[in-house]
Amino acid sequence: MKQIEIVNYEQLWCDLVRLGEERRKRKTKNHSEDQWHGKAAVFDQRVSERWQQQDSSRTFVIKSLSDFPASTVMDIGAGSGAWVSLIAPYAKTVTAIDPSESMLAQLERRIEEEKLLNVNIVKGCWPEVKVDRHDISFCSHAMYGTEDFPAFIRGMQESTNKRIILLIRAPGEEGLMAQAMNMVWGHPYDSPNYQIAMQILWQMGIFPNVIMEDDRLWKPWSHPTREAALEEIKHRLGLFEPGEWDAPLSALLEANLRFEEGKYVWPTAMRTALLYWDV
DSSP, X not given: OOOOOOXXXXXXXXXXXXXXXXHHHHHOSOOOXXXXXXXXXXXXXXXXHHTTSOOHHHHHXXXXXXXXXXOEEEEETOTTSXXXXXXXXXXXXXXXXXXXXXXXXXXXXXXXXXXXXXXXXXXXXXXXXXXOOEEXXXXXXXXXXOSOHHHHHHHHHHTEEEEEEEEEEEEOTXXXXXXXXXXXXXXXXSSSOHHHXXXXXXHTTOOOEEEEXXXXXXXXXXESSHXXXXXXXXXXXXXXXXXXXXXXXXXXXXXXXXXXXXXXXXXXOEEEEEEEEEO
16 A cells, blocks of 8 residues: 655644745735735725625525524624624624724724624734633634634634634635646645645544635736736745746746736636534
């Protein structure tokens, strides 16, 4: 029997978080500890545009709130508060947790405008921040900055009475970034994602239910030039200088990008996975 190499998924998650942080530092001119400084309003607008289309995640969250009426809900990484707005009318109380001053300013404005009287704000990073137990714990795409994913989940388990819900990106393993990662690093993962999270959860003895959103809901990446696309793909791979991979990556982009309305558009290969389990 052929020997099987065991992947350390916890370490892979941690390494990809660190790569993402290094990429952000190199790419942005904003060196503030608050990575959303000057960008929170734009993020909020993107969410509003995306939510013009119906999706299975919001449908399921509303159903969960109906299944557990008058629940206390914790939103980890609440950001500008789109989910808070959705959840608050169905919940007894909502505790919105986020470390970003910029995002919390957007959230406070939303709470005031929409008169959401049952929302409490807690500034801090999960799982360092301490809160009382809640009936439902919810996190939408806010786990990508945590190096210790098991600790993140254990914190949710210890703080939840009824149900945990996670929304996390689920890239296709046939996608362009997956092809590039396989070419350079021998695996398809360019960032912390659903596939890695599931492996870690299984190792923790957690076997979530999964609902996949339609892949049409993620807007594809685009760049004004092939050179800009090459720079993007290299940064995502952790290749920050010119080198041996420039030519093969350029060829990969040329074979996969399509030119539309003056831009080079990437093929769509991303979904959101909703994971949930009762505790």
